Structures are given as structure tokens and as C-alpha cells.
Amino acid sequence: MALVVTENCINCKHTYWADVCPVEAFREGPNFLVINPDECIDCGLCEPACIVGAIMDEHAVPGQLRPSIQLNAQLGNVWPKIRAGKPPPPDAEEWDGVPGKLALLER
Numbered sequence: 001m002a003l004v005v006t007e008n009c010i011n012c013k014h015t016y017w018a019d020v021c022p023v024e025a026f027r028e029g030p031n032f033l034v035i036n037p038d039e040c041i042d043c044g045l046c047e048p049a050c051i052v053g054a055i056m057d058e059h060a061v062p063g064q065l066r067p068s069i070q071l072n073a074q075l076g077n078v079w080p081k082i083r084a085g086k087p088p089p090p091d092a093e094e095w096d097g098v099p100g101k102l103a104l105l106e107r
């Protein structure tokens with residue numbers, strides 16, 4: 001079991017939870033973060049730290065967001081680790097809650 005980053009992270013990409021992860025399980029892409037499910041120890045520290053509510057237990061991910069589970073598994077083994085938080089994109093707040101962001105994912 002692991003936590004997963006769901007699509008509301010796309011173009012918001014807050015990264016401060018990289019500072020709280022004890023096992024450096026986060027991976028960074030151009031406009032999205034994912035969690036490597038093989039490294040996540042399910043401590044739960046990152047879930048409340050995400051201010052856009054993008055991080056969820058994989059068993060709690062609702063149907064329309066379930067493609068995110070596969071994305072975390074795929075991209076978590078491709079993208080580089082992010083070991084420390086950095087400033088978000090300047091327009092991050094404008095993207096919070098925008099529907100259909102999966103189509104905007106940059107790999």
C-alpha cells in the first residue's frame with residue numbers, strides 16, 4: 001500500500017512535502033509530482049501537508065482519479081527524486097481545482 005499524488009497536483013506542483021518524507025519517495029516531473037510506491041512506507045505525513053488535497057491513500061482514490069495510481073507507479077520509476085521543497089509555479093493557485101488537468105500532464 002502507498003500514498004499517491006492525484007491529478008490536482010498538475011500545474012500546482014507544491015513541493016514542500018518533499019521535506020517531510022522520511023524515505024525520499026517523491027519524484028519530480030515538469031508539472032507534476034508522483035510517489036514511488038516501492039519506496040513509500042505509508043507513514044501518512046505528506047497527505048495533510050498537501051494544501052490542494054492531491055495526496056491520497058491509494059485505497060481512497062475515487063474512480064475518476066484512479067488513473068493517477070498507475071501514473072505514480074510508472075513515473076515513480078522514471079522521474080528523478082526531489083529531496084527538498086522549492087517554490088511553486090507562480091500561477092499555482094490559479095490551477096487548484098481546475099478539472100481535466102490530466103490532459104495537461106507533461107512527461
Ligand code: SF4
Pocket residue numbers: 003020021022023024025026035039040041042043044045046047
Ligand atoms: Fe513519504 Fe510517508 Fe508520504 Fe509515503 S506516506 S510518500 S513515506 S511522506
